[in-house]
Amino acid sequence: DAGVIQSPRHEVTEMGQEVTLRCKPISGHDYLFWYRQTMMRGLELLIYFNNNVPIDDSGMPEDRFSAKMPNASFSTLKIQPSEPRDSAVYFCASSLDRGVYEQYFGPGTRLTVT
């Protein structure tokens, strides 16, 4: 299996622009997670899906952030409008089942907002 796939790997954009991050989970995994990693705040869970349905979005920082999972093999995280404080590494992870199997992380997208 190719593992969790994320694109783009690097994104540089200007403040105010829309940013879309993409994720393809491991085939057959029921759960998909979006995380953000910064030096100041560490790893934070933003949102997770189960069978394409958003279950917990309490970690989404504000209305500028939105996430969708239109099918079992694709998810997006959108930031509109982007701000410099959104600069971080965004990871997508997937898992086969809750509480039994670990989450597998993608390579991440390094976002820089200038």
Next chain:
Amino acid sequence: ELKVEQNPLFLSMQEGKNYTIYCNYSTTSDRLYWYRQDPGKSLESLFVLLSNGAVKQEGRLMASLDTKARLSTLHITAAVHDLSATYFCAVDLSVTSGTYKYIFGTGTRLKVLA
């Protein structure tokens, strides 16, 4: 407030030495995971601990879980340079909160000196 604390945050050690990283958490959980992250890379799963008293070993690393003490340890035996990385523990909240979330620890940055 839920906390997952690791100590030390930074660890510089000589090759061949032994050391232990501690992960303390403030909520009830019987599931804990350890991950490794190399600089600029993604998170790689190391250990899955699913019950009180669980012990897992892989090479020079051994992880254990004491759910009553809310403590997990990652023990390093005869460290080698290749073990240099940041190590994270992650507590699974499924049991107590009903939501399948990991809360990640602060991370321990390990540097093994030749």
